[in-house]
Amino acid sequence: MTVTTSQGIAAGSSPGDAVGAIGAAAAIMRRELSLSFRRPEHLVQPLVFFLIITTLFPLGLSLQLSQLRDMAPGVLWGAALLSSLLSLDALFKSDADDGTLEQLALSGQGLTVIVIAKTVAHWLVTGAALVLASPLVATALDIPASAFALMMSSLVLGTLTLSWLGAIGAALTVGLKRGNVLISLIVLPLAMPLLIFGASATERAISGTSAAGPLYLLAALCVLATTLAPFAASAALKISLD
Amino acid sequence: MDGLSVDKIHVWRGERHLLRGVSFALAPGQLLEVRGPNGAGKSTLLRAACGLTRPEQGEVRWGGKPIAAVRQEFLAQLAYAAHEPALKGDMTALENLHFAVSLRRRADAAELEACLERTGVGSCAELATRLLSAGQRRRVALARVLALRAPLWLLDEPFANLDAVGSAMLAAILREHVTGGGAALVVAHHDLAVGIEAGRLELAP
Numbered sequence: 001m002t003v004t005t006s007q008g009i010a011a012g013s014s015p016g017d018a019v020g021a022i023g024a025a026a027a028i029m030r031r032e033l034s035l036s037f038r039r040p041e042h043l044v045q046p047l048v049f050f051l052i053i054t055t056l057f058p059l060g061l062s063l064q065l066s067q068l069r070d071m072a073p074g075v076l077w078g079a080a081l082l083s084s085l086l087s088l089d090a091l092f093k094s095d096a097d098d099g100t101l102e103q104l105a106l107s108g109q110g111l112t113v114i115v116i117a118k119t120v121a122h123w124l125v126t127g128a129a130l131v132l133a134s135p136l137v138a139t140a141l142d143i144p145a146s147a148f149a150l151m152m153s154s155l156v157l158g159t160l161t162l163s164w165l166g167a168i169g170a171a172l173t174v175g176l177k178r179g180n181v182l183i184s185l186i187v188l189p190l191a192m193p194l195l196i197f198g199a200s201a202t203e204r205a206i207s208g209t210s211a212a213g214p215l216y217l218l219a220a221l222c223v224l225a226t227t228l229a230p231f232a233a234s235a236a237l238k239i240s241l242d
Numbered sequence: 243m244d245g246l247s248v249d250k251i252h253v254w255r256g257e258r259h260l261l262r263g264v265s266f267a268l269a270p271g272q273l274l275e276v277r278g279p280n281g282a283g284k285s286t287l288l289r290a291a292c293g294l295t296r297p298e299q300g301e302v303r304w305g306g307k308p309i310a311a312v313r314q315e316f317l318a319q320l321a322y323a324a325h326e327p328a329l330k331g332d333m334t335a336l337e338n339l340h341f342a343v344s345l346r347r348r349a350d351a352a353e354l355e356a357c358l359e360r361t362g363v364g365s366c367a368e369l370a371t372r373l374l375s376a377g378q379r380r381r382v383a384l385a386r387v388l389a390l391r392a393p394l395w396l397l398d399e400p401f402a403n404l405d406a407v408g409s410a411m412l413a414a415i416l417r418e419h420v421t422g423g424g425a426a427l428v429v430a431h432h433d434l435a436v437g438i439e440a441g442r443l444e445l446a447p
Contacts (some may be wrong), residue, residue, distance in 0.1 A: 024345045106320060107345035108345070
């Protein structure tokens with residue numbers, strides 16, 4: 001079987017079957033998801049970390065059940081943020097290490113599209129998984145089931161925002177040997193509003209008062225991060241590739 | 243003018259002045275060898291030519307226009323193979339190719355398999371690339387260059403890790419590409435022996 005290797009300049013690709021940004025983003029997401037499921041430890045590690053941290057607090061503090069419930073939102077949110085951070089350094093680094101990031105950058109698709117697709121895929125396997133596991137942790141922390149819906153929606157907004165912030169951190173540190181700690185130092189100060197509003201929304205959900213205020217603020221942060229972070233991260237990635 | 247032209251580019255890496263005013267032109271149907279000792283900036287020249295590294299001075303043009311201005315068209319015509327094969331070890335050879343091609347156009351599995359066949363790794367199509375030898379990974383990377391169907395090839399030491407049969411195969415592929423109107427810029431440490439006329443660019447250390 002032979003393949004024609006010689007094409008004229010014009011024959012690069014016909015416009016008819018050219019791939020648009022959406023198609024490319026879908027291809028990147030498919031690849032990211034299939035790679036994650038081939039390395040299940042990347043999926044499981046943040047979850048186990050989340051479960052262990054939230055278990056450590058009640059054990060170490062030996063609290064009354066009522067006190068535990070008071071602390072639960074803070075513990076839950078602190079643990080959620082830390083465990084989402086855990087896997088963020090691999091977001092661009094694994095591709096940078098084996099050279100596939102260069103190939104992606106030269107694929108003709110904008111870096112912004114690549115950043116969006118990779119970050120959303122990353123959130124799906126870490127953030128979304130964490131949100132799904134949160135009722136388990138919440139039960140252990142004596143958060144009533146009536147608060148689950150609000151708690152989970154606040155976690156969706158919070159972890160997604162954190163993924164965007166983390167994408168900027170990961171793009172900035174992609175060329176560094178030990179970027180992991182640096183990402184935490186860049187991202188955690190920026191994540192403080194998430195912790196404050198997220199924990200406050202969860203607390204209100206537990207006490208049965210309206211959580212609309214902090215939840216809307218979380219949503220606003222999420223929208224802000226979703227619209228700005230892809231551009232910031234792709235600019236950082238461009239510098240890191242040079 | 244048609245093709246790629248690099249005009250007096252200067253690239254610094256930290257304190258080191260790696261490329262000092264390198265110029266060349268590469269028209270369709272031409273093969274250009276880049277030679278020079280280790281550390282002369284051969285790979286940097288390739289990275290600058292494809293736009294990954296931005297030169298401090300000078301300009302890289304495609305069809306007479308700066309590559310930053312015609313980025314989309316330029317990248318659609320480009321196949322770049324870095325020194326490392328740039329494959330995902332957890333994905334099969336075919337999946338790696340499929341992904342690379344699907345970012346540019348609709349990929350056709352039969353065509354991709356034919357590319358792997360051509361570079362002699364057809365039997366490894368369904369194997370995860372981390373299981374392959376260095377030479378086989380190189381062949382998969384070359385199959386990707388074929389599969390991209392790009393008229394401009396920038397290849398960084400494509401002969402590395404290839405056995406005698408592999409080198410002959412690559413020489414034939416290069417010959418076919420160039421005689422068919424394609425252009426190739428190849429970093430090599432020895433004579434290419436492609437059997438067609440090749441320009442040569444010597445980089446001083």
